[in-house]
Amino acid sequence: GQNIDQPTEMTATEGAIVQINCTYQTSGFNGLFWYQQHAGEAPTFLSYNVLDGLEEKGRFSSFLSRSKGYSYLLLKELQMKDSASYLCAAMDSNYQLIWGAGTKLIIKP
Amino acid sequence: GAVVSQHPSWVICKSGTSVKIECRSLDFQATTMFWYRQFPKQSLMLMATSNEGSKATYEQGVEKDKFLINHASLTLSTLTVTSAHPEDSSFYICSANWPGEVQPQHFGDGTRLSIL
Numbered sequence A: 001g002q003n004i005d006q007p008t009e010m011t012a013t014e015g016a017i018v019q020i021n022c023t024y025q026t027s028g029f030n031g032l033f034w035y036q037q038h039a040g041e042a043p044t045f046l047s048y049n050v051l052d053g054l055e056e057k058g059r060f061s062s063f064l065s066r067s068k069g070y071s072y073l074l075l076k077e078l079q080m081k082d083s084a085s086y087l088c089a090a091m092d093s094n095y096q097l098i099w100g101a102g103t104k105l106i107i108k109p
Numbered sequence B: 001g002a003v004v005s006q007h008p009s010w011v012i013c014k015s016g017t018s019v020k021i022e023c024r025s026l027d028f029q030a031t032t033m034f035w036y037r038q039f040p041k042q043s044l045m046l047m048a049t050s051n052e053g054s055k056a057t058y059e060q061g062v063e064k065d066k067f068l069i070n071h072a073s074l075t076l077s078t079l080t081v082t083s084a085h086p087e088d089s090s091f092y093i094c095s096a097n098w099p100g101e102v103q104p105q106h107f108g109d110g111t112r113l114s115i116l
Helices: none
Strands: A003-005 A007-014 A017-024 A032-037 A044-049 A054-059 A060-065 A070-075 A084-091 A097-099 A105-107 B004-007 B010-013 B019-025 B030-039 B043-049 B067-073 B076-081 B090-097 B113-116
Touching: A003 B043, A017 A032, A017 A084, A017 A105, A032 A060, A032 A070, A032 A105, A032 B030, A044 A054, A044 A060, A044 A097, A044 B076, A070 A084, B004 B067, B004 B090, B010 B019, B019 B030, B019 B113, B030 B067, B030 B076, B043 B067, B076 B090
Parallel strands: A007 A105, B010 B113
Antiparallel strands: A003 A017, A017 A070, A032 A044, A032 A084, A054 A060, A060 A070, A084 A097, A084 A105, B004 B019, B019 B076, B030 B043, B030 B090, B067 B076, B090 B113
């Protein structure tokens, strides 16, 4: 079956760096997405990886290893507003998104 | 700015009521829109794929007669929760892709539905 695994919750300190891991198993693969979702709000797109390697976008970076079925989202210089859930989603061969349950990130001062 | 508009953002109604949620693509035509449901602390669950001018494709376990989807125009899809019950209380979110793109999905702001 198709599956996405990511940690349920993580805690980090303001100004620090945090890495949120995601492993996936899908029927075919057309890319890996990361979304940010604040409580009570809809997800917002953060990044997309379809080739192996690191994609950097400001304070956020995303990494993909297709051979390992693994991705991570790296958040640098953490700010209090980064407290949110981070959703990992993989797109299968039918271009359907398979969603992880999300990682709740708690930022402490 | 927002590319997908969803309305209403919050609905509270009595059990047995039918509720309609609208999803509009702004400044682009969306032949396909997606409807999700999210329970507290859980993942997004795809309910159905809405196809303009044809029947929606429902995911396994989603009742077609319960969750009516109409995609009558290229910019509007509606989800009607018929005879809603407390267990239907959830966060409903729609999304759409830019034409010619399979990613990313742009989400509406979501509708929080509470059935008393």
